[in-house]
Amino acid sequence: MDAILFLLFAAIAVVCGINVVVQTHPISSALSLVGVMGSLAALYLLLGGEFIAAAQLIVYAGAIMVLFIFVIMLLNAGKEKKLPRRLWVKFAGIPLLAIFIGIVAFVIQRMLPVTEGVKFGAMTHGNPQELGRALFNVYVLPFEVTSVLILIAILGAVVLASKEIE
Amino acid sequence: MNFFIVSLIKSALVAFVLLTALAYIQWVERKVLAHIQLRIGPRRVGPHGLLQPLADVIKLLTKEDMLPSHVNKFFYFLAPFIAVMFALISIAVIPFGTEVKIGSFSTPMQLTDLNIGVLFILGLSGVGVYGVALAGWASNNKYSLIGGLRSSAQMISYELPMAMAIAAPLLMLNSLSFRELVDGQGGFYFGLIPRWAIFQGPFPQILSFGIFMIAAFAETNRVPFDLPEAENELVAGFHTEYGSMKFAAFFMAEYCNMVTVSCVGALLFLGGWQPLWPAEYGSQFVPTLVFAISGLICLYHGFHPARPFDRFTLPVFGVVFLGIAAIFLVPIVATILLPLFWFLAKVSIILFIYIWIRGTLPRFRYDQLMNFAWTVLFPVAIVNLFVTALMVALTSK
Numbered sequence: 001m002d003a004i005l006f007l008l009f010a011a012i013a014v015v016c017g018i019n020v021v022v023q024t025h026p027i028s029s030a031l032s033l034v035g036v037m038g039s040l041a042a043l044y045l046l047l048g049g050e051f052i053a054a055a056q057l058i059v060y061a062g063a064i065m066v067l068f069i070f071v072i073m074l075l076n077a078g079k080e081k082k083l084p085r086r087l088w089v090k091f092a093g094i095p096l097l098a099i100f101i102g103i104v105a106f107v108i109q110r111m112l113p114v115t116e117g118v119k120f121g122a123m124t125h126g127n128p129q130e131l132g133r134a135l136f137n138v139y140v141l142p143f144e145v146t147s148v149l150i151l152i153a154i155l156g157a158v159v160l161a162s163k164e165i166e
Numbered sequence: 167m168n169f170f171i172v173s174l175i176k177s178a179l180v181a182f183v184l185l186t187a188l189a190y191i192q193w194v195e196r197k198v199l200a201h202i203q204l205r206i207g208p209r210r211v212g213p214h215g216l217l218q219p220l221a222d223v224i225k226l227l228t229k230e231d232m233l234p235s236h237v238n239k240f241f242y243f244l245a246p247f248i249a250v251m252f253a254l255i256s257i258a259v260i261p262f263g264t265e266v267k268i269g270s271f272s273t274p275m276q277l278t279d280l281n282i283g284v285l286f287i288l289g290l291s292g293v294g295v296y297g298v299a300l301a302g303w304a305s306n307n308k309y310s311l312i313g314g315l316r317s318s319a320q321m322i323s324y325e326l327p328m329a330m331a332i333a334a335p336l337l338m339l340n341s342l343s344f345r346e347l348v349d350g351q352g353g354f355y356f357g358l359i360p361r362w363a364i365f366q367g368p369f370p371q372i373l374s375f376g377i378f379m380i381a382a383f384a385e386t387n388r389v390p391f392d393l394p395e396a397e398n399e400l401v402a403g404f405h406t407e408y409g410s411m412k413f414a415a416f417f418m419a420e421y422c423n424m425v426t427v428s429c430v431g432a433l434l435f436l437g438g439w440q441p442l443w444p445a446e447y448g449s450q451f452v453p454t455l456v457f458a459i460s461g462l463i464c465l466y467h468g469f470h471p472a473r474p475f476d477r478f479t480l481p482v483f484g485v486v487f488l489g490i491a492a493i494f495l496v497p498i499v500a501t502i503l504l505p506l507f508w509f510l511a512k513v514s515i516i517l518f519i520y521i522w523i524r525g526t527l528p529r530f531r532y533d534q535l536m537n538f539a540w541t542v543l544f545p546v547a548i549v550n551l552f553v554t555a556l557m558v559a560l561t562s563k
Contacts, residue, residue: 027241027300027303031296038293041289050281050282051282054285055285057289057293058285058289061292062288062292066292066295066321066322069299069300069318070315070318070322073303073311074315076311127281128342
């Protein structure tokens, strides 16, 4: 049952991921990205990370992607125009992509050798209490630094926007 | 296999009751609004208009399914589907009462008790925005687009104070499962004051209940925050181009969201199925009393009819209400029905407030709406969450 669900959601994630690139209309691409986020949440759920799954759904699918769609709708972005591709791009593209993915997979395998297989529902330290404890005890410095970084980004955006208005 | 059969029966029951309730909430809304505005409301179809929802459903089903020529077909059909699907799914994690016991067999009054139930509801309400936003965009109509834009901006803005208001009682009760949250609100202070989250120490959550209710009105696009479908500016907002069953899907989604939000409010802040005062002072006779009084009032008006038709209909209602009152006196059934009664009573009161406010308040202007969310509601919610966290940290062992 777990394996079937995993294959189903993995397939949905991959198909939606390809669809993000293939679609010409920004709204279709953004919605495909929502599909990727949703199926990733389902995969987290299968592994036993309920809180991470819910956070993925709320933050990415529910908030960030809604903002994306909001901006696309506000700008009323139309279909993108397709330029004719060069000949060597058409023929060499897919083999080059395959080689690139192969190299990345090889490097990852070398750097992080597989010690044991991943099991469904094996993640037992994913409940909110333990996550919160880890964030505010062990990883408090990276956590706070990241929040400051995001704050700086917000301030930068505000400064840039206010210049525009003047 | 037993699990599958029980789940199937429960799902069928919940779906049937929910869909019927959605239709009748609309009847109640029309009746209450009518009486607020000194009208009578629907009373042509069936006694007191009770068959009006059925007539509406038949009307919507048999209407011609128009497809405007200028829409983006795929998203135009997808939008109502998304809206109604995510609205209906969220009922799955709502508990309605303690549990049903028949002999040795017992099952909780809930479809599934997720340990992240609260987050599940928040996630679904976040994803539900797509239905409205896409409907506005796919209709390819300026009124629809403005409605969709307003709605998505409003829902993103009000989701923040709502989530923060929800987080405060979660901090106090220390759980994310609805059932555990309600269990944490059982018992009484001094044997009299209920330990509901809005009364519970160390920091009573009255403020966050207020924030939650305001944000809930905005999340469900209801008056005074119904700008996405402001009739006098936007025709009908995001669903201008929708007719027949596709319109009905948006309609159902709106009412279903109302029901879900009322359930969450009742569960998180009003103690779910915990009674208002302890059973020693006779709280188990409240349903009997309520239904008996309603029955007697119906009988009295049946025998002194204001309209000729009342002579036949009101005594029937009176007898039905008295029968329900009698059922609550049977001890075996009462243990099952009492929690259900308290829960439904709280949900109905919140739903009534929804309708009451619709009959009372005018609509916000759009900039007022946004200013209110970001400059009033959000800071208040942060301060409330901070004080709650501080109190919980100080008092916990």
